[in-house]
Amino acid sequence: MTLWTLFFKNSKILSEQFDKDPKKMMLINNIQHKNEIINIYLSTSKNINLSDLEKLCDSVGWIRRPLKKVKIAIKNSFLIVSLFQISERENKLIGFARATSDYAFNATIWDVVIHPEFQGKGLGSILVNQIIKDLREAEITTITLFADPEVLSFYKNLGFLSDPNGIRGMFWYPK
Numbered sequence: 743m744t745l746w747t748l749f750f751k752n753s754k755i756l757s758e759q760f761d762k763d764p765k766k767m768m769l770i771n772n773i774q775h776k777n778e779i780i781n782i783y784l785s786t787s788k789n790i791n792l793s794d795l796e797k798l799c800d801s802v803g804w805i806r807r808p809l810k811k812v813k814i815a816i817k818n819s820f821l822i823v824s825l826f827q828i829s830e831r832e833n834k835l836i837g838f839a840r841a842t843s844d845y846a847f848n849a850t851i852w853d854v855v856i857h858p859e860f861q862g863k864g865l866g867s868i869l870v871n872q873i874i875k876d877l878r879e880a881e882i883t884t885i886t887l888f889a890d891p892e893v894l895s896f897y898k899n900l901g902f903l904s905d906p907n908g909i910r911g912m913f914w915y916p917k
């Protein structure tokens with residue numbers, strides 16, 4: 743288990759920090775990453791640099807989407823959570839997730855992504871748990887998402903059920 747893993751898995755301080763500043767908060771400071779000292783911040787601001795988001799999505803091989811539409815999707819999302827690596831050299835978007843909602847009963851989580859250099863350190867779990875926490879605070883009880891087959895266990899670890907009571911997701915695509 744790495745120092746990172748230990749920190750992220752055991753820290754209660756994280757959620758206390760989340761409560762203090764809803765827009766931007768330091769998750770971890772002064773950690774060694776690739777020969778430099780970095781800090782990691784979590785932000786719930788919708789003010790995302792679209793080209794940085796495109797780079798992050800490129801890094802995990804996602805198909806590009808028109809930036810104009812991505813901008814609208816972010817603007818109309820209920821909640822955005824992003825993670826930044828901040829060092830003397832750069833300020834880099836390393837994680838992102840968002841949720842849409844009817845603001846009453848239902849919410850759906852979309853676009854959960856962690857940069858490959860930072861995967862496996864607990865950051866994806868922090869993103870999703872932050873979204874769940876904020877949705878629960880908004881008294882939204884039904885939280886859904888669409889999981890690629892290879893990440894089912896990631897979401898199951900976080901408490902998501904696949905096909906509960908036999909309910910199946912259905913899609914309509916233009917022919």
Ligand SMILES: CC(C)(COP(=O)(O)OP(=O)(O)OC[C@H]1O[C@@H](n2cnc3c(N)ncnc32)[C@H](O)[C@@H]1OP(=O)(O)O)[C@@H](O)C(=O)NCCC(=O)NCCS
Nearest residue numbers: 802854855856861862863864865866867889890892893896
């Ligand atoms: C899926 C993703 C967001 C997970 O983020 P992460 O920061 O690497 O995940 P964590 O470190 O918080 O992992 C938490 C747990 O889930 C498991 N897990 C993480 N990624 C996994 C994967 N791809 N497949 C299976 N299990 C995974 C971890 O092993 C860990 O389990 P543990 O607590 O028993 O050790 C990240 O791998 C990613 O961005 N992947 C590419 C984009 C993607 O597929 N997004 C999901 C679209 S539906």
